[in-house]
Amino acid sequence: MPRPSLDQSCTKIVATVGPACDTPEKLAELIEAGADVFRINTAHGKIPDHEQKLAAIREASAMTGVHVGVLLDLAGPKIRLGELVNEPLQCDVGMQLTFIRRGEPKTDHELTSTYGKLIDELTVGNRVMLADGMVALEVESVSADRAVCRVTAAGELRSRQGINLPGVKLSVSAMQRNDLDNAIWAADHGIDFISLSFVRTAEDVRTLKNVLTAHDCEALVIAKIEKPEALANLEQIVDAADGIMVARGDLGVEIDVAETPMAQKRIIRVCKEKVKPVIVATQMLESMHHSPRPTRAEASDVANAILDGADACMLSGETAIGDFPVKTVQMMSRIMQCTEQSLTHDMTERTVTNRVHPITTAVTFAATNIAEAIDASLIVIATKSGGTAWVKSKSRSLIPTLGASDCEETLRRMNLFWGIKPIAIKKMGHPAEIRTEICRWGKKTGVLKVGDRIVFVSGSGVVEKAHNSVVVHTVD
Structure with a gap:
């Protein structure tokens, strides 16, 4: 392990x-x-x-x-410029640039786009931001195949840079x-x-x-x-x-x-x-x-x-x-x-989510408060789906917390949950067996020593005929 x-x-x-x-x-x-x-x-x-x-x-x-x-x-649907005739293209305030619908640009001041309907969705007065906003344009006129713009913020352009259209409602699918x-x-x-x-x-x-x-x-x-x-x-x-x-x-x-x-x-x-x-x-x-x-x-x-x-x-x-x-x-x-050393655990705030059973939420909230109150060395959450660990991650308790599971997918997903350190266990069996396995690992690696207190939380479905369980264990 x-x-x-x-x-x-x-x-x-x-x-x-x-x-x-x-x-x-x-x-x-x-x-x-x-x-x-x-x-x-x-x-x-x-x-x-x-x-x-x-x-x-x-x-x-x-x-x-x-x-x-x-x-x-x-x-x-990231919209990008096509290939420029010459690059980099220095765009100065007041310069005129034109988006064309078809064909390759023939002059430095003609631009193409990866979005075929760009000209259809532009209207006079729209802003066009290029290269992550480094260059700004304003649309001056739109015809069937051309949209003429004027540079309002100067900068340098290169081929394939991004196009943003603030305020323009695009019809393209996400x-x-x-x-x-x-x-x-x-x-x-x-x-x-x-x-x-x-x-x-x-x-x-x-x-x-x-x-x-x-x-x-x-x-x-x-x-x-x-x-x-x-x-x-x-x-x-x-x-x-x-x-x-x-x-x-x-x-x-x-x-x-x-x-x-x-x-x-x-x-x-x-x-x-x-x-x-x-x-x-x-x-x-x-x-x-x-x-x-x-x-x-x-x-x-x-x-x-x-x-x-x-x-x-x-x-x-x-x-x-x-x-x-x-x-x-x-x-x-x-x-x-x-x-993180300046973060504090709020023992009164309890968040509710429809991702897990309300009993799981209540038990996880209570277990975290118990761990804080007894100055526990470790919180261990045994979970099949990761839902219990999901709830615990929002507590911002700084007590080290292990998310224990025998499911590789659950272990990987818990990597995004704040404060949860995934740990693989052999089998999601009886809670006492999980406690023994964790304590043996903790003493072997130096994470735990005799006398340390651990709060074990078993997620829904881990304990037979019960939603959840909380056990306070002292390492012996």
Whole structure:
């Protein structure tokens, strides 16, 4: 039985896999540094590329003995520029640029798009943001085959950079054909989490869930909040999804960048109220692409996300293509651990979720309070589905907590739950047998010593003819 990293952060780290870390050896280093979930970004590469990444992740998991989770990020209807005639193209304020419907651009000032209906959905006065908002345009005229725009914010453009249309209600579906193919591939390959980009309504989430259900897939669906429509429908989207990602890259372009911090706080607050895990993503340690240390502002950004209630923080290019992927994960873990020391467990607040039985919620809440009151060394949650661990993760108790299961899928999913350290046990048998196994492991590894108190919580279905049980055990 491998030892969970009880000395690492309670807040989980999602690391994106890319050329800088796509070997089993490098991924194993990231796991040892504190990575809990690996993200495969389907915006880059095809299914054979995803298969190579997944194989490397599984090998790294076997090497370290850690049941690391895997998140497949569906690209969604990301609109991009086509090929430019010459690049980079310097765009100055007042310059005129024209989107054309068909054919290749013939001059520097003609642009094409990957979205065939772009010109149909633009009207005079619309804003068009290019290259993550670095270049801004305003639409001046629209004809059958051309949309003439004027540059309002200067910058540099390159081929294939992103296009955002703040305030424009697009008719394109949140799930494209490639997304459907990737989702089916994920269902067939035991992916743990699937994130859906550019969600606008709860129906978008239900569409993906229906696809997964049809393929007998129990992956948790993570809805990415990056559109104004998603903010308008936030409560319904959170209800429909299994988790949420605050995708600040596109969100900070689709809405005023000045509004992004408060939008992030609102999203986290709603997720906390509805007991859904929430990931904060994009530019968290951006400078560590090429620097071995982050800026002080970036360190504060990570800390504030944790103080707001984030369950996980995500690294994107920092680990995928950065110069210091391992140092970046180590730094994020250090910031998390320092910040978590200021968190306090509220013994009066009890959240309710429809994901688990209300008795399970009540028992888990009471067990955490008991552990705090007796200064327990460890909380152990024996769970079949991970539901009990899900509830416990929202307590923000700093007492080390093991999520014990004999189900590999459950172990991997618990990697996204705040403060839960998954540990594999031989069999979900009688609770006394689980206690014996955990105590033997704890004394052997030095995690436990004689006299330590442990609070054991058995989830629904573990104890015969009972919803749950709570046992306080003293190590002898």
